[in-house]
Structures are given as structure tokens and as C-alpha cells.
């Protein structure tokens with residue numbers, strides 16, 4: 009087993025980030041991700057003015073809060089298995105009324121069937137112990153014709169030197185220089201997306217309705233609940 013694989017497996021072990029990890033993540037990685045997540049928030053509010061959004065593994069909550077702050081017509085829910093992350097997110101959300109953070113597992117969502125207009129997730133799917141159940145839950149809670157946008161790391165984003173330079177200029181040293189290593193450990197390789205994740209998706213109701221694309225610093229999986 010390679011050292012990278014060993015560290016990757018070790019990091020994936022706790023599905024929920026333990027308290028010290030949550031505090032560390034909030035003070036470091038979450039800050040670095042704010043710019044790219046603001047871009048996602050902008051894309052979402054440009055597309056949706058009202059409705060309900062659910063953020064799986066919302067962590068310190070920045071993405072959910074950015075969306076809610078920009079678009080008061082939206083109701084945003086963040087769900088996370090770490091109580092400490094929920095606490096941090098609620099602290100960050102002070103004064104923003106249309107966002108709520110709940111404790112729970114993305115594999116068993118406390119939301120009604122056909123109740124959500126958009127499911128989102130950033131940097132969390134590599135933690136999921138039961139991805140098939142999470143995708144099934146996305147399908148159940150989404151309204152017909154609506155989508156889930158699942159973003160996570162993929163080192164191939166950084167392979168082209170021109171793209172890497174652009175990301176370095178846009179997001180600075182931590183993304184440009186450390187991004188390849190961080191996304192190797194916190195995400196999947198393109199090959200893993202095209203084999204392991206694809207195999208899981210093929211077993212779900214999203215079977216013929218998903219796409220994967222490298223976008224900005226992420227691999228984005230778009231799942232659509234067919235009409």
C-alpha cells in the first residue's frame with residue numbers, strides 16, 4: 009500500500025470530523041475554501057431566487073451562509089454529523105435568519121420526500137461511509153426535475169500547468185501550491201470517480217442522470233431527479 013493511500017484511508021476513517029479536527033479545519037482549510045465556495049454561492053443565487061437548499065456535510069457553514077445572505081428568498085439547511093461543526097456554523101450564521109444547521113447523517117436525512125429544490129455538498133463526499141445511501145437520500149428528498157451538486161477534491165484539476173497558474177493567481181499559494189496534495193488526500197482521483205463512484209451511482213435512481221466535470225478547484229457531480 010502506498011503512503012498516500014495509507015494517509016488517505018486514515019483520514020477517511022472518522023466520517024464525522026472529531027472536535028479538535030473541526031476547530032482546526034475552521035481555522036485553516038475552511039478559510040482557504042471561502043473564495044471558491046463564494047463562487048459556487050454566486051452560481052446558485054444567479055439560478056435560484058426562492059426554494060429550499062440542503063448542504064450535506066456543511067462543516068463551518070460558510071457556503072450555506074453565503075447563499076442565505078445573498079438570497080433572502082431561499083431557505084438553506086446545513087446538515088453535519090459533527091456537533092462541533094454545527095456549533096461553529098451557528099456562530100458564523102448569527103444575524104442570518106434563512107439558514108439553519110441541524111445535526112444528522114446525510115445517509116438518513118431528516119427531511120420529507122420531494123421537499124428540496126437543490127442539494128449541495130463541498131469537500132464531504134470522500135468522508136461518506138455509505139455513499140450509495142447518501143445518493144438514495146438525495147433522490148428521495150429532491151423534488152422531481154431538481155438537482156444535487158456534489159463537489160469534492162480531484163488532484164487532476166491541477167495537472168495542467170496553465171490551470172494551476174490560474175488557480176494560484178486567483179486563490180493564492182495554499183490552493184495553487186498545496187491544492188494537488190490536499191485534493192489527493194481529501195477527494196478522489198479522476199480514475200476513482202470514473203470507476204468507484206460511477207459504480208455506486210449506477211446502482212442508484214440517478215443511474216442515467218448524472219454528469220461529472222472538473223470545474224474550478226473541484227470535481228463536480230451533477231445528479232438530476234428525472235421527471
Ligand SMILES: C[S@@+](CC[C@H](N)C(=O)[O-])C[C@H]1O[C@@H](n2cnc3c(N)ncnc32)[C@H](O)[C@@H]1O
Pocket residue numbers: 023024025038041064065066067068069071087088089090093112113114115129130131132135136137
Ligand atoms: C471536510 S468537511 C467540509 C465542510 C464544508 N462543506 C466545507 O466545504 O468547508 C466535511 C464535513 O462533512 C461532515 N460529514 C461527513 N460525513 C457525513 C455524513 N454522512 N453526514 C453528514 N455530515 C458528514 C464532517 O463531519 C465534516 O464536517
